[in-house]
Amino acid sequence: MSGITQLSQESFDSDGNKALRTTMAAVGEAVLGKEDQIRMALCCLLARGHLLIEDLPGMGKTTLAHALGDALGLNYQRIQFTSDMLPADVLGASIFDRDSASFRFVPGPVFTQLLLADEVNRTTPKTQSALLEAMEERQVSIDGVSHPLPKPFFVIATQNPGSQSGTYPLPESQLDRFLMRIELGYPGHDAERLMLQAGLSGQHKTSVRQCMSVDMLIDLQDRVDHVKVSEPLLDYLQRLVDYSRTAADFAYGLSPRGTLSLLQAAKSWAFIDGRNHVIPEDVQSVLPWVASHRLASTNGTLSNGLSLVAQMLDAVDVL
């Protein structure tokens, strides 16, 4: 993850920006050496998108989700998915109340501002799709009654790579519901040393201070919507999308939902960078994480989404 631009312009929103920076710094204390991923996760959240973190067990997926929830002051729930879980375990159920002699809806863990869905690919497709529908609709319908989910509603799902045993890989149609999919990767040498030293002295931070209120977060999300997008930038965006749809190596291109996600993520990235307009760097920065899980190559396993994105970036003219 690269391309964090050094040529930042003067901030157009010092308040919001400052809060974002402190948030990133606070989360960075809990998840060491992953500044880029933290920033990308925050970008995803500001764009009102859901985040999928895919990596091997023990890489700090859950830690990152916890830290974000703490720093943003969101109430959060965590579901550890298992293979015997049912949709009701996620969404909640109507229970007969003997006192009032009527059915009463008992909300499930999904009714929260930040939901951490751990190892979402360990559960059955039925339960997965219950969660993913709630993510898309931002409401839960049970027995003909719609129950709106709180605002903001943000899902961080983690999953193990598909090659691990005992998994039900998410189908493409459901992967599309996540705005971004990121990988954490192994920590760098220095970060790992720091982590080891903190672990020895028992100083490692597990809780993160709150840096932002919920109202402020909602306000920032609204402001992301107002980031300007120029014609030349839209041209660039469309060239990228067209390339993914026409090039021979791509089994299928980006969907219109994917295009919209890309634009929203780019706006959010520009906002974090302190700009009121999107520049090509923003698109290039978010593209791998917005597009890679929505693409597949024609020659099967030879190249994954990320190499397709690299090909796309190389082939499409910025100007």
Added chain:
Amino acid sequence: MSAAEQIPRNSIIWLLSAQLAVIIPLMGLMSWWMIAFWLLCAVWRVAMFRGEASFPGKIVRGTLVALGGLGVAISFSGLGSLEIAVALLILAFSLKLIEVRTRRDMYLVFCLALFIVAAAFLFSQSIFLAIYQVFSVVLIITAMVATQHSLYNREPALAMRMAGKLVAQAVPVMILFFLVFPRIEPIWSVPTNVPSAGIGMSDNIEPGDIAKLNQSDELAFRVEFDGPMPLREDMYWRGMTLSNFDGRKWSVGSYLTRNPGSENLAAKYELYGEPLRYKMTIEPTGKNWLFMLPIAIPIDSTQGSTMAFVQTEDFALRSVMALDRPVGIEVESYVNYSVGLNITEAQRVEYTKLPAGFNPRALSFAADLRERTASPQEYVDQLSKYMLEQDFYYTLEPPALGRDTVDDFIFGTRRGYCEHYANAFAFLLRAANIPARVVVGYQGGEINPHNMTLNVRQLDAHAWIEYWRAGSGWLRLDPTYIVAPDRIHLGFDGSLERDSEFANNKLLSPLFYKNMGLIKALRLRLDAINYTWQKKVVGFGADEQRDVLNDLLGGVTSLKLGILVAGILLIVLGILALWILRGARGINFSPEKMLYLKFCKKVSARLGLFRTKSETPQAFAERIIEKYPQSAEQIRAITTQYNEIAYADERSAANLDQLKAYIAGFQPSLARAKL
């Protein structure tokens, strides 16, 4: 073999069709069992694909190779080494089919196929084969493309279009090389196309030899006259003279073999009038004899070419090297001449010598007739008259003759063909002590009205005689003309039109179809096209190349040649570039983009840095600054200004002017750059 390694179905089909395509032109060379061999391999291959057969083991493969080699050794014994080599190549090509496991093996087969395409040209260089081979090449390339890429494997039409495009792109380069690539004389020579026994004239004839030749439609040579064509009955294409008679066979005389040529021959003949000029293209015969209108003198034909000629004692032309490839020569013929006005005693003996104990009746007949005539010339005239008046017939299928061929012929069968008449006439002249010899060559030929060339085929082969008369020298006499003037006037097939028996026997022979009007017209038209091809393309040798380049450049120097090649390449590449860049035209760039591109141009021209497609203005700026830190501020200002205008929607006249001013003020120079 796992499924992943299995060669896809379509590739197998392509492979088989490409193989078939390249084998077809060589079918004539292959024996029937080789075709069966290929079919066996093909069926085996398909069975392997369907899982009904397995890959052959080492023993099976070894056995097949041994069997094939043995087969070639048997079928091709007595043929040239070239045929054997090509047969072995095809054999290996067939066998490879059951050995192909991976894509890499497929490519090997394709390369072999291309090689065989080239090998087919060793046996024929006709335009029809050339056109056919273009399709073969496209087919092979299609097969390659289809094997290379899964998309093309699924879509044969796409693969074929791609292959066509590739071949079409190679054409300009091919033409260029054809024109300018030096024609290097081969360091080693392929023993090309030595005709198999029975084709063309041999050094001796016995009754029946020419009749055999006359059943062949094969081309002997073509003639293109500079001026008007002489009459058909005057066109005696004279080859060698046969002076040695052993009772059955006429062969090249020992006198001639001893004196194959001499320098001062010109003193021995007198030539009158204007010569006929013509250009001959001679098909390879594997022998040295040339067939010309007498007396022929090659014009400068040795200049720049490897052909060298010897004029023999009997005023025929011999090539020093055997004719093993098509040869073009230009000749002047003086058809009015007198040669051999004086002959030596040794020559007189040579040309009147007869073997003892043959044809007693003919000998006494000759003695009798000679006694009744006053002069040798009268004897000749009387003999001619005798032939004309008696019951002699001209036929291609004469009865067999016994030991005394002349006796049997004159007093028995009286049915014969040109060599029977020549044989008898020469014998009777010699019997009367008149020097005589048999001449073999071709008579007439077929005029192609489309390009006014004369095609002389093997079926025009002919034999006649020459006799010596004091004061006149050697004179030509054609006994066949006396008996069957149609043979001379109408040509060989004209004279046979009534000989329906002959034609009916050969329903499949080209002769049969030759007589059908439409087919004849078509054949002549195709022949004209092929001749042009042979002359202009196949015959484009070192001399022609020099001429063309001379015309084009006015004197060839390596500089001019270099400029020509570079120029043509430039034009071709330029057209390609225009074609590729066509997409970029017609787009109206925004003013800030125009300005920014100007900036990029300046950077590339002055600092040698090029923006890559995927590079954003800011990333590019960083790269420039790294090389040219002096102007960091300016570069950043330009980039920021551009970003503001393009992406922050701040497009105003003032901002654009500002950007313009920034770019105008940016004057980097490489001399100060950080290298």
